[in-house]
Amino acid sequence: MSVLTVEHLKTYYPVIGNRDGDVVKAVNNLSFDLKENQTLGIVGESGCGKSTLAKTLMGLESKTDGKIFFGEKDSDNISAKERYQYIQMVFQDPLDSLNPRKKAWEIITDPLMINKKVSKNECIKKAAELMELVGLRSEGLHKYPHMFSGGQRQRLGIARALVLNPKVLILDEPVSALDVSIQAQILNLLKDLQRKMKLSYIFISHDLSVVNYIADETLVMYLGRVCEYGPSELIFGKPFHPYTKTLLKSAHISNSEEIKNFPKLLDTELPSPLNPPSGCFFHTRCPVAKEECSNFAPMLEEKKERQVSCFLE
Amino acid sequence: MEKLLDVKNLSISFETKKGIAHAVRNVSFEVYEGETLGVVGESGCGKSITNLAIMGLLPENAIVKADRLNFKGTELLNLNEKSWQEIRGEKIGMIFQDPMSSLNPCYTVEYQIDEVLKIHKPELNKEQRKEKVLSLLKDVGIPAPNERLKSYPHELSGGMSQRVMIAMAIACDPKLLIADEPTTALDVTVQGQILDLLSKLQKTKAMAVIFVSHDLSVVRDITDKIQVMYAGEVIESGSTEEVINEPRHPYTKGLLDSIPNFHKKNTELYSIPGIVPDLLNRPNGCQFAKRCFNRSDDCEEALPNIEQRDNRSLRCLHPVVTEGIKE
Incomplete structure (x- = not known):
């Protein structure tokens, strides 16, 4: 069953001070489908639109065009309160995203106070339950964020996201700010919670080994468009798109000879999203680009059991 | 190979309101010419503090003790500020984690690289320095270096800024380069390029590199020796391959x-x-x-x-x- 369906989603930002109506197409015609109890990984360089996508799904940024369905319901027809009971978000930097002047229980139950009428005592009780669920001792209920360590703060962030019993969690680089040993604890916790609560995750990260570990399906983004989208085993095991191969090569994680010997990028810099290249957006950096790539944009097609936008066969 | 850096029983502590915090305890290591030493460990394990001690950049409340802190025969422990200036930037270069916040936003790229040369190479005149800045930018792989000279840091991408930082660090051909998490703030594609650049420069300039990182896959690829730190102590060190495999x-x-x-x-x-x-x-x-x-x-x-x-x-x-x- 699909818990989140996105169809031809577009989020454009107007360029300030520009009278010609120029826009930055941060998310450009994105479609995907998230099933219950599954994890969708989203990878790509900074500036490719990962975080804009997350904000658009949360309703923090309004979409320009396209449809978002939460289960059966169209996002255009639901209230913000309904939306937040369905989808919640965990942010990258746990210290920046927790209010330093609130105690742990207040942080966790803030969404509850706003969305439902709950007494203080019930809130504290609920907060204690959640803290236990995410592996924090309930002695911490009355502590402030600065009194927790980095990993514990991220657990608080997760507890806050879970307080309304959402179906979908957006995890925007949830482990990037953490040390490897703490990172492992949080990843284990996320997997565990997913099993227990039948959650679905959208896991945004630039760390390919982490995405490969946690995601069932992976979507590779480049300048707001989809490069490759399919099951993680295929994307990481037998990548098709030259951009995916480049990412895997740079991350030094694949053992495959093909990836290790894949040619280098032609241009080291990401093109300006204000003025993206013609044709396939990747052709200016693609080491295997052909002439047609600069003239025509490839369609997203089904190739070798996944969706790819590339002219290669 | 000649011994470049010789550290013996280095201890660094800080006086705080709650007592004395021993940040680094009895750390000993050696770096030979042309070699790459990787330092790994969690945040707060003393990696960066050790490097700051080698650069003489520790804050004033730090108490540094060591049997030896020797760079190419010079004892670094009791140097005055003037002698430090001669070593810092000229003989030991350093690259920091976040290139955006390590560059001065108010000055052009040319000015900032030129500043290093002005201080350490007073024998060069203005034209010679400009030429040197250009060749440095070329060395670190900045496309169209002529046009980049007058750029300000905010006009550069993260990868470009890190290249400028590297250009500054190698401006005087240091014998030792300390790279403190040089790729942590960068995208994975850019990370690959910066690592390639560092290995290339290391070979052409015959530098030794101390490479600090928490990313073991990066350390495995580019270092010869590895040193694992925990709570301010070295707990294991040896050749990279052996330590990682066993x-x-x-x-x-x-x-x-x-x-x-x-x-x-x-x-x-x-x-x-x-x-x-x-x-x-x-x-x-x-x-x-x-x-x-x-x-x-x-x-x-x-x-x-x-x-x-x-x-x-x-x-x-x-x-x-x-x-x-x-x-």
Whole structure:
């Protein structure tokens, strides 16, 4: 069953001070489908639109065009309160995203106070339950964020996201700010919670080994468009798109000879999203680009059991 | 090969309101010419503080003690500010983690690289310096260097800024380059390019590099020797390949096991239990004992010495016998 369906989603930002109506197409015609109890990984360089996508799904940024369905319901027809009971978000930097002047229980139950009428005592009780669920001792209920360590703060962030019993969690680089040993604890916790609560995750990260570990399906983004989208085993095991191969090569994680010997990028810099290249957006950096790539944009097609936008066969 | 840097029993502590915090304790290591030493460990393990001591950049409340802190025959411990200036930037270069916040936003790229030359190479005139700046920008792979000279840091991408930082660090052909998490703030594609650049420069300029990182996959690829730090102490060191393939210290093994393995997807990740000890109130014995899976009673009695056993230094009473984590 699909818990989140996105169809031809577009989020454009107007360029300030520009009278010609120029826009930055941060998310450009994105479609995907998230099933219950599954994890969708989203990878790509900074500036490719990962975080804009997350904000658009949360309703923090309004979409320009396209449809978002939460289960059966169209996002255009639901209230913000309904939306937040369905989808919640965990942010990258746990210290920046927790209010330093609130105690742990207040942080966790803030969404509850706003969305439902709950007494203080019930809130504290609920907060204690959640803290236990995410592996924090309930002695911490009355502590402030600065009194927790980095990993514990991220657990608080997760507890806050879970307080309304959402179906979908957006995890925007949830482990990037953490040390490897703490990172492992949080990843284990996320997997565990997913099993227990039948959650679905959208896991945004630039760390390919982490995405490969946690995601069932992976979507590779480049300048707001989809490069490759399919099951993680295929994307990481037998990548098709030259951009995916480049990412895997740079991350030094694949053992495959093909990836290790894949040619280098032609241009080291990401093109300006204000003025993206013609044709396939990747052709200016693609080491295997052909002439047609600069003239025509490839369609997203089904190739070798996944969706790819590339002219290669 | 000649010994470049010789550190023996370096200890750094800070006076705080709550007492004395021992940030680094009895750290000893050597760096030879042209070699790459990787330093790994969690945040707060003393990696950066050790490097700042080598650069003489520690804050004033730091208390530094060492038997030896020797760079190419110069004892660094009791240098005055003027002598430090001669070493810093000229003989030892440093690259910091976040290029955006390490460059001065108010000055052009040319001005900032030129400044290094102005101070350390007074014999060069204006034209010669400009030429040198241009060739440095070319060396670090900045396209169209002529046009970039007048750019301000905000006009550069993260990768470009890091290249400018590298250009500044190598401007005087230092013998030793300290790279403190140089790729952590960068995208994975850019990270690959910066690592390639560093290895290339190291070969052409015959520099030694101290490479600090928490990313073991990066350290594995570019370093010859590796040194694992925990709570301000070196707990294991040896050749990179041996340490990564056959970690002996339980902490090293724990670190390696907590990285998601590309080829083993559905296994639970190992996570090291507990937290690092309070530096103000250190335990008596092995600092890692409370979190260790291989602990026994004698671990908590006295701090184990660091011992040399077949090319490996190890601070552990009960090392792990590994079957080898090979891929």
